[in-house]
Amino acid sequence: MAESRDRFEGVLGNDTTLRLLERALETGEVSQAYLFHGPPGVGKRMVALRFGAALVAGGDVAAEDRALRGLHPDLTEIVPQGAFTTIGQVREIVRLAASRPFEGARRAFILRADTLNVQAANALLKTLEEPEGETVFVLLATSREGVLPTILSRAQILRFNPVPTSVVAGFLQERGAAEPELAAELGRGSVGLSLRYAEDPEFGSLREAVFLAGFTLSEDFEGRHEAVRRIVGRAEAVGEAREREFMAAFEEPDRRVKDGAKRAGKAARDGALRESLELLAILYRDAAVIESGAEELAANTDRVGEIMRYVEEYPGADWAGAARALGEARAALAYNVSPEAILEVTLSRIRRKILAPSPGSWMSGSPDGASPGSATRGTWTSGSATR
Numbered sequence: 001m002a003e004s005r006d007r008f009e010g011v012l013g014n015d016t017t018l019r020l021l022e023r024a025l026e027t028g029e030v031s032q033a034y035l036f037h038g039p040p041g042v043g044k045r046m047v048a049l050r051f052g053a054a055l056v057a058g059g060d061v062a063a064e065d066r067a068l069r070g071l072h073p074d075l076t077e078i079v080p081q082g083a084f085t086t087i088g089q090v091r092e093i094v095r096l097a098a099s100r101p102f103e104g105a106r107r108a109f110i111l112r113a114d115t116l117n118v119q120a121a122n123a124l125l126k127t128l129e130e131p132e133g134e135t136v137f138v139l140l141a142t143s144r145e146g147v148l149p150t151i152l153s154r155a156q157i158l159r160f161n162p163v164p165t166s167v168v169a170g171f172l173q174e175r176g177a178a179e180p181e182l183a184a185e186l187g188r189g190s191v192g193l194s195l196r197y198a199e200d201p202e203f204g205s206l207r208e209a210v211f212l213a214g215f216t217l218s219e220d221f222e223g224r225h226e227a228v229r230r231i232v233g234r235a236e237a238v239g240e241a242r243e244r245e246f247m248a249a250f251e252e253p254d255r256r257v258k259d260g261a262k263r264a265g266k267a268a269r270d271g272a273l274r275e276s277l278e279l280l281a282i283l284y285r286d287a288a289v290i291e292s293g294a295e296e297l298a299a300n301t302d303r304v305g306e307i308m309r310y311v312e313e314y315p316g317a318d319w320a321g322a323a324r325a326l327g328e329a330r331a332a333l334a335y336n337v338s339p340e341a342i343l344e345v346t347l348s349r350i351r352r353k354i355l356a357p358s359p360g361s362w363m364s365g366s367p368d369g370a371s372p373g374s375a376t377r378g379t380w381t382s383g384s385a386t387r
Contacts, residue, residue, distance in 0.1 A: 007050045011043045012171055012191050013163035018047065020158065025054050030106075031156040033128050033137040035113060037144050038160030041190030047160075048110045048138040049077070055136050058105025067104075074104035078111035079260075085115045090123045097127050097135045106134035113139035114146035121148045128154040162189020172198050185299040186282070193275075202241050206234040206272055210279040211303065213343070215310050217351050224351075228343040231276050235339075239269030273339040274330065277346075281326035284350070287311050288319035317354040325349050 007025075008018045024030045034051075036044040053067035056074040067075045076096070078089055093109055101107045116124065128137060128151070139155055141147045165184045168191055172180035177198040186207070187194025196203045213227035243265030250257050286298040291311045295304050311319070329346040 007054055008047060011047055011050075012167050014043065014047075014160050017158050017160060021047070021051050025051075030055065030136055032135070033139065033155040035139045035141060035144075035147065035152065035155040035157045036160055037141045037147070037157065039142060039162055039190060041187070041192030041194075042160045042163055043191065044140050044160050045110070048140060049075075052077075052108035052110055052136070052138055055106045055108045056101065056104035063104065072104060073102040074107045076107075076109050078109065080112055080115040081263075083115065084117055085111055085120055087120045087123055090116070090120045094123065094127050101134065106136055108136045108138065110138045110140065112141065113151055114141040114143075116148065116151070118148065121151055125150055125154065163191055165189065168194045175199075179302065182301050185301060186279075188278075188299075200238075200241075202234070202238045203272075203275075206231070206238060206276060207279055209234045210276050211283065211300075213347060214280050214283045214350075216347070217314070217354055224344060224347050228340055228347065231343060232273070232340055235269050235272035235276065238272040239265040239267075242268035270339075276343070277326050277329050280346075280350075281323045283307070284319050284323035284326070287317075288323065291317075291319060314354050319354070321353045322350045325353065 007022070011018060036048055038044055049068065052075045053064045053072070056067050056072055057064035063072060066072045076093075078085055078093065080086075081089065093111070097107060097109070127135075137155070139147070139151065144152060144157065165181075165187075168187060168189070169180045169184035171191065172183055172194060175198070177183055180198065183194045183198035186197045197207070209227075209230040213224075213231055216224055216227040243261045246261040246264045247253050247257065253261070282299050286300050286304075286307050287310065289295065289297045290304065290308050295308065298304050298307065300307065311317070325346055329342050332342050
């Protein structure tokens with residue numbers, strides 16, 4: 001039985017899930033595989049590392065502390081090579097899982113289930129179903145839908161929900177954030193994202209660029225192109241900052257570290273571009289609620305007056321339709337379409353909805369009366385809109 005301690009101190013929200021994991025550690029009734037799923041930034045990886053550290057330590061506090069510092073040979077986190085966890089990485093996991101722990105009570109592997117392709121997932125299945133020795137897998141995913149059903153059927157599934165805004169705001173206030181409520185609203189239940197808005201100046205610059213682009217309505221194509229260029233430039237700055245941060249963790253970075261830094265930087269850039277679409281959607285949603293007289297529901301609490309002026313400037317604009325247009329833009333990113341092209345096309349569509357709204361154009365569930373998914377199959381994948 002593991003020694004009782006507050007392992008999950010500082011993890012915000014998801015108390016029921018944390019109690020279940022604590023109970024498993026106390027009783028020793030641990031599943032062979034877990035799937036932690038939920039949106040980014042809600043603590044899945046942090047909890048997985050602490051849970052894994054407790055599993056390998058078996059009640060040895062010193063060993064658990066070593067594991068939390070990444071110094072225990074029986075706790076292994078698998079970092080995807082690019083967008084996927086490769087078949088080679090999975091084969092190495094299977095090999096290690098078949099042997100006894102080096103020194104701990106168990107082996108624990110943490111990996112991202114939604115980065116496993118079919119081949120890699122199939123290579124892992126038998127080990128998940130019948131692990132040899134005392135091996136536990138903790139799989140992470142943004143959603144169940146991104147995980148193959150064969151993996152789901154072999155894991156105990158635990159959902160991590162967005163953290164209440166009031167809880168995040170309180171946490172940020174304790175850290176001395178200048179505008180904790182605003183950062184919590186923009187974070188949308190993600191502690192990690194809220195921290196970026198509270199403490200990362202690059203994210204503040206990204207938000208400013210998005211706000212400017214969102215109301216670039218009377219400009220011609222060149223004006224919109226310049227607005228998009230500013231957003232992409234801020235996203236690239238986020239990526240470059242992440243790459244530098246990654247490199248700074250190593251005194252003498254070798255080629256592998258440099259490659260890892262480039263991957264981390266690209267992931268941060270892509271994440272910032274996705275976030276720019278979310279910020280646009282929030283901006284237009286705020287315009288819709290302000291137009292309806294419910295400005296207290298706006299997320300951009302520091303910009304209510306400015307948004308209200310735009311609402312008054314464009315009476316009858318389809319702000320809700322503009323917000324929904326961002327949903328299709330998000331889907332287009334999954335098709336590896338150029339983010340610059342997505343932003344330019346989306347801003348053009350939004351401009352039409354605001355300057356010349358078409359009542360009923362959303363009856364079919366997609367922009368301009370198109371059938372669902374048609375833009376992804378057509379406009380997004382034709383001509384200059386692709387890489």
